[in-house]
Amino acid sequence: MSFRPPEGFWKSFAQDVWGRQPRVFKKVFGERLLAPPEELFRISVEEAEEFSKVAGARVRPACQVFIDSGNIVSDSLRYMPRREDGSFEGWAARMRKLVGPRDFFFHMDSIQSRSSQLFESYRQFTEGMFEQLGLPPWKIDSDMFAGDYRETPFGVHKDVTGNFAFIAVGTKRMLLWPYESLLHLVPGRDVRDIDFALPLRTFAEIREQAIVLEGEPGDVFYWPGHFWHSAEGTDSVSVTNNLAVYLTPSPLVDTLPGLVAEKVNPPIDQTQPFIPYDPARRQELADAIPEGLRSATQQVVRGLRELVEGGLEREMELTWLRYVSGGGFLQGPRPASGAVLDENRSVRLVPQAGLVWRRLASGELAFAVNGQATCLPESRGLLEVLQRLSGGGAHRARALLDEAREERRGDTVVWSRERMRELLTTLLSQHALVHV
Ligand SMILES: [Fe+2]
Structure with missing residues (x-):
């Protein structure tokens, strides 16, 4: 069974929706989910297990945990989904014991690279869109958001992407604001062409003006990246997988x-001699560029x-x-x-x-x-x-x-x-x- 949307879907999407307005598409594939929660849970566990082998080595993890709005860095493994949790519901129950009433949020990058099934389903979904719109200048990529939280922990923001969110678990609510409507909160610059988060502690004061998208498993949201957006909690665990269409070149x-890093970083050499230093002869030091610095620069060139x-x-x-x-x-x-x-x-x-x-x-x-x-x-x-x-x-x-x-x-x-x-x-x- 394919995840190609029904005939005509992309044609009218390209004409009326893309780049213009947020939209909820109800049950695009009937009762089927493009990314079933079992598969999302499986790859989350797999990723956490992979990460456990290198955690502490200052690698950039492909998954992140936030408690309230703080990014947990040093012991994030405690909060990531585990095999014995059995499901996102099981994970959420364990999290509730760990964090009490606080918000919790799990995010994972490039999920299509962790699952042939997801990669294939996304391709079925996007092929018809690109036949209508053409391929975007940079790339597409898919990530995942899971948790029970009142507001997106990194705040009301905009991205230079077109966004789809596929709801997999729970009820999902997104709040959106047209770009121009919140410009009075942006400190003195044009941010249309960059990713940008509003300097707001909470969206409480702008909640009234928001466009609200709400969906259940099987529904798909779309919003243009220049709309400001944040998720709003619905008092239950929710899981969505999102597809971003990057617009930057x-x-x-x-x-x-x-x-560049590969070419310009010299091999680490801890035997490099220290440079003799006498504070009273600083000018002499400034006149004599050390050989090591000169050769490292030549290597960069x-x-x-x-x-x-x-x-x-x-x-x-x-x-x-x-x-x-x-x-x-x-x-x-x-x-x-x-x-x-x-x-x-x-x-x-x-x-x-x-x-x-x-x-x-x-x-x-x-x-x-x-x-x-x-x-x-x-x-x-x-x-x-x-x-x-x-x-x-x-x-x-x-x-x-x-x-x-x-x-x-x-x-x-x-x-x-x-x-x-x-x-x-x-x-x-x-x-x-x-x-x-
Ligand atoms: Fe976003």
């Missing part, structure tokens, strides 16, 4: 800071040059492939570990995986499925098998392996039976190929 925004002259082009091409294959998502489901090709069976491409490929300027051949890109040396064999798989149908795995003719470039084997096996195994692990 450049899919490279996500990867660029990491790439070299790194940035490399990035600009080569790496960035490659990154752009790979990001574009990920984006196209992911239908706007830049983070698809994580590869499954331990995928093994069964030579005695046939394999078939999953059409929704969105297989695309491209010869990169670097001379490599890159292919992407489900928002993940892989680079391999270019070869005729690779190109042929990508074309064959994307043509559809089932292919006997052993026959594909037997047909792989070795190709070399110089001393390097660029295509072979083993390369074919690697490719098929990669596609299996990336949820793009299935045994039939």
Whole structure:
């Protein structure tokens, strides 16, 4: 069963709703939920368990807990969903014991990257929208909000995104205010093109003016990001999964800071000598730039040059492939570990995986499925098998392996039976190929 909305839904959405007004769509998929609470709970537990292995190492967690409006940093694991809670209701009951009457709120990023099921359902939902609107300039991404809280803990805010909220558990209420209506609360600047939270302790004083959206499981909210918004509690635990359509430009925004950091950060060297220091001879010190500082700066210059002259082009091409294959998502489901090709069976491409490929300027051949890109040396064999798989149908795995003719470039084997096996195994692990 697909999560494509009924015929005509996106056409009228694009004409009357997108970018204009908030809206509640009742039971878009009948009684079915795009993200069932069991799946949301499963990935929350999985994420908390993953996080427990690295908590304390100052990694940025993909999930956060707020108690009242404070972000719990040091012992957030206590408050995250656990397997033994059994459900969000079980988690909420434990939370009530832990925090008493205080508000509690759990948030998780990029949930589509944690579940093939969710990724697939979102893609079914969004394909028709992008056929009408076109693909957004940056990306789409989905997150989750769970808890029992009176107001969104980070306050009344606006985002540079288009927003959908799918209600999974409880009654959800969103308050919205048109952008212009609250500008008197914004201290002296135009914030239309940035994410911004109002400097208000509570929305109590503007509650009266709010547009109110209310929904039950199965309902979907939409609001343009330039509307100010906050959730309002309904005295029960609620869980929503949200889809954000980012409107700011450049899919490279996500990867660029990491790439720059990789190029400019010198390797940590704790044996670097200290610089002799005499406060009375400060001018002498200022005149003599230390060799270590000079060489570290040169390294930054070299790194940035490399990035600009080569790496960035490659990154752009790979990001574009990920984006196209992911239908706007830049983070698809994580590869499954331990995928093994069964030579005695046939394999078939999953059409929704969105297989695309491209010869990169670097001379490599890159292919992407489900928002993940892989680079391999270019070869005729690779190109042929990508074309064959994307043509559809089932292919006997052993026959594909037997047909792989070795190709070399110089001393390097660029295509072979083993390369074919690697490719098929990669596609299996990336949820793009299935045994039939
Ligand atoms: Fe928001």
